[in-house]
Amino acid sequence: MSLIRYYTFRIPSESAIYLLSLTAGGMDVVAFVKFHLVFTSAMTGNIALLGISIGNGEFLLSTHSLAALFGFLTGAYIGSMLIRLQKNLSLILIVEVIILVIYAFLWINIGFISSGIYLYIFIILSSGSMGLQSVAARLINVASIPSVVFTNTITSIVIQVYEYIRVKDKLPIAALRQIYALLSYIFGATIFSWLLYSAPDAAVMLPSLIIIIIAVSEVVPHKAT
Template sequence: MAGNTQNLEHFDHRDLTLGLLTFASSATDVIAFLKLQEVFTSAMTGNTALLGLAIGRGHVFAAIHSLIALGGYIGGVALGALVHARDKQRELMLILLAEAAFLGLFFVLWSQIGFPTEGIWLAILIACSAIGMGLQSVAARKINLDGIPTVVFTSTLTSIVMTLMHASVRGGNISIFNAKRQSLAFAIYASGAALTAALLWQGFNAATSIPLLAIFGALATQHRVSRTQGSSLAR
């Protein structure tokens, strides 16, 4: 049994897909916070805190922006939950395609109108981004890899620290592979946020395309997996 467990402890295509989704969500949060009037469109814990802060300080418009992000995220999750196909792989690809559609709409709108500071176009940009992230949260659950959510990392950080502490106490009696996998995802999130922020700070607003490009990468990975699985079944 121990040998079988060790054989399962390796990185695979799921890590690549989740890494790309994680990169997309980190870039999305940075873009939203810096360019969409300080909202988060994937991290709903932070967005809810901003909502409470705006309400408490009487900043009505800021509260509306956070509400739009919250509603868009919930709508994206609901939409992703409704996706049903003959197998999980097809469901995952359909959800990623839907996410790509909303992020693509976000990018097209941005290329036409830039980043508005108020009004209906700002609301639409926030909604598109949040719906895409809601869909992504469902996609991450479909992949279901060691509790890596791609859109929020507080619980993941808790899991990493707990696993490492348990391993230090119990020695070789506990595997830390999951902690390595989660640490990699956490590092990808931090790197994506830093890179996107640096590009935007330098005035490279085309960094807005980073989330969409990452999702295209995830779709390409899943398409390759589907073709490989199809070839195996044909044999």
């Protein structure tokens, strides 16, 4: 149930997940391009980059990955506390919006600073929002569809497509949802990459606008299939 008493519109839970996936793709692109090769939602890749940085003796770069990990884990922890306090999707998303608004406000008003304390603030705010979002996705609870990590999803898609080809049966709805979520992530990465160079302010403001849409809507549970 939303914190907003009177809903402006209803949105299927699958669509909410696709919007979250789009946001995650965009946030990862911005982070990778601007934050010196780190991710703020794909923590598996981030851990690999951390290992590479340490292995190459690039300890400054390793601190960027560590900051992303710290932010993500902190966001996920805060999301877990909010669920314990009140199992409310909108509450988690509103906290995420607040973080994203601060992130956008700092970026637009002081400009992007590629070194020093502000860089770490940007990394932690970005990854913290994605940690919260990962908890929100679990609360939406569309089976087999993530919003921030897609490695296992790709494996699952390949397995199900193989079975579909082998037995010539109908592709399961779960596989279709996973494919749509993955495409949403790719679409978000593509759009945000373009915005980052053509309209950078839009690239940092758009995530909060997307999350606001979900936060103020009524997320309708998907039908079991």
